[in-house]
Amino acid sequence: MASLINGISGDFVSIEDRGLAYGDGLFETIAIVNGRAQLLDLHLQRLQQSCLRLAINVDMAALNLDINNILQSAQPEACEVLKIIVTRQSGQRGYGYVAGGANRLLQLSATSVDYKSLQQQGVRLRFCDTQLAINPLLAGMKHLCRLENVLARAEWHDQSIYEGLMLDTQGCVTEGVMSNIFIVKDGMLITPHLDRCGVAGVMREYILSQLAPKLQLAASVDRVLPEHIHNADELFICNSLIGIVPVTTVAAFNKKIGATTRLLQRALHDELYV
Amino acid sequence: MASLINGISGDFVSIEDRGLAYGDGLFETIAIVNGRAQLLDLHLQRLQQSCLRLAINVDMAALNLDINNILQSAQPEACEVLKIIVTRQSGQRGYGYVAGGANRLLQLSATSVDYKSLQQQGVRLRFCDTQLAINPLLAGMKHLCRLENVLARAEWHDQSIYEGLMLDTQGCVTEGVMSNIFIVKDGMLITPHLDRCGVAGVMREYILSQLAPKLQLAASVDRVLPEHIHNADELFICNSLIGIVPVTTVAAFNKKIGATTRLLQRALHDELYV
Known part of the structure; x- marks a missing residue:
């Protein structure tokens, strides 16, 4: 170090x-x-x-x-x-x-952490009770005031669960405790708006602005509700360290690791060797 | 030091x-x-x-x-x-x-800072544009995540203004940037609820739980709107360092330093010599 x-x-x-x-x-x-x-x-x-x-x-x-x-x-x-x-x-x-x-x-x-194996096998998610306060003035930034994330991560000790999804105080799915979330639905990518709270991750930005256009995948930023998570065809989380990691389970719902997630993973690997 | x-x-x-x-x-x-x-x-x-x-x-x-x-x-x-x-x-x-x-x-x-002269002469307040995000999980605590207070304090440079009032994102008056606020109306004390955001100051607690009862002043904790500030008979701010400080102006409204504020100041001085 x-x-x-x-x-x-x-x-x-x-x-x-x-x-x-x-x-x-x-x-x-x-x-x-x-x-x-x-x-x-x-x-x-x-x-x-x-x-x-x-x-x-x-x-x-x-x-x-x-x-x-x-x-x-x-x-x-x-x-x-x-x-x-x-x-x-x-x-x-x-x-x-x-x-x-x-x-x-x-x-x-x-x-x-063995990121390669996470990327290959996928991870399990839960929903957190800790909510994100809404303040557009601070939204998107990776500032040092992260007590909400600390409290959310302290909610579970089950090591088979890798990440928790956080809703904002109005009930919209916003992000993972330490990652961003993407939904794949009918071949389209959807990720939550981060204009009210949450951290606009660099990997999220890279997917939206570079990987998705390159692969001719439609991608949109939208309000996301828990039902959109449940109804997703595929789900993945991302951040700068883990890259793109498929979600195999969220709460009681099982998800298949789908073709779109694998396509994005291969493209990311080709570009960055991560 | x-x-x-x-x-x-x-x-x-x-x-x-x-x-x-x-x-x-x-x-x-x-x-x-x-x-x-x-x-x-x-x-x-x-x-x-x-x-x-x-x-x-x-x-x-x-x-x-x-x-x-x-x-x-x-x-x-x-x-x-x-x-x-x-x-x-x-x-x-x-x-x-x-x-x-x-x-x-x-x-x-x-x-x-010359607290004695603040206590004697009173101070001017403004309303801040920076709002406090609502999260009951963090409300009341003096935790280290204080970027909102930093941004609020950076809004003004006029040294004749001592403190800024902060609203929460639903428009309720919550606190000063570094103090709590009390309204005096018809002889009663009113201070904002801090169950959704804000810092529950020790001096506020001391006034509510000890000074007000001792002086037989009715005191209540309530939702406070800007109009309640404008219509107040007296206003004062408080914290552990400044003690009880009367407000002489808030935005465009002038306030008299009233008998209830002076009564509380004297009682605080008798108890604590501050």
């Missing part, structure tokens, strides 16, 4: 960091394959856009340098996940802040 | 701390007067109850010891605000956690 704090090797941040004090920051979780950061442009694009929304002035050139440095310094085999946290630095006590720079925290680590 | 991390003098936390990673923790801000922590029992009660709700296992005996130690080690004059952060320690990457202890982060600092 290697870590960089603002370009300097280190593991510790000030207890006055606003990321800790108020969740005043953002993060990215990036897959590293053969020493290369996958979908890096999309990750940095999302980070930059969210920084704009929150008025966090991160030095993107310095961040790019950090990323190069940490990847070069590490052993390729210990180098599978890069986590980047950007915070609005340290500050006086109080919610107000003076315009300034941002802290860049990078951490490179290995993972013990 | 003095800081203790799990009882040991220090200013830094691991970048893997879940408080930083996910806002997975709580905080308290406590007024220190003549070396004594004000309303400490209420602060520790709220902290413990919120830890129960989040299943964070904080060692309250160790925390009490930390508080004694940091107060004894400091110069009384540099000793006006004690901030306590409790987090669900460090963890593996990912929202899931293994049951364990908690990190205790204490920080003692001075303040440059």
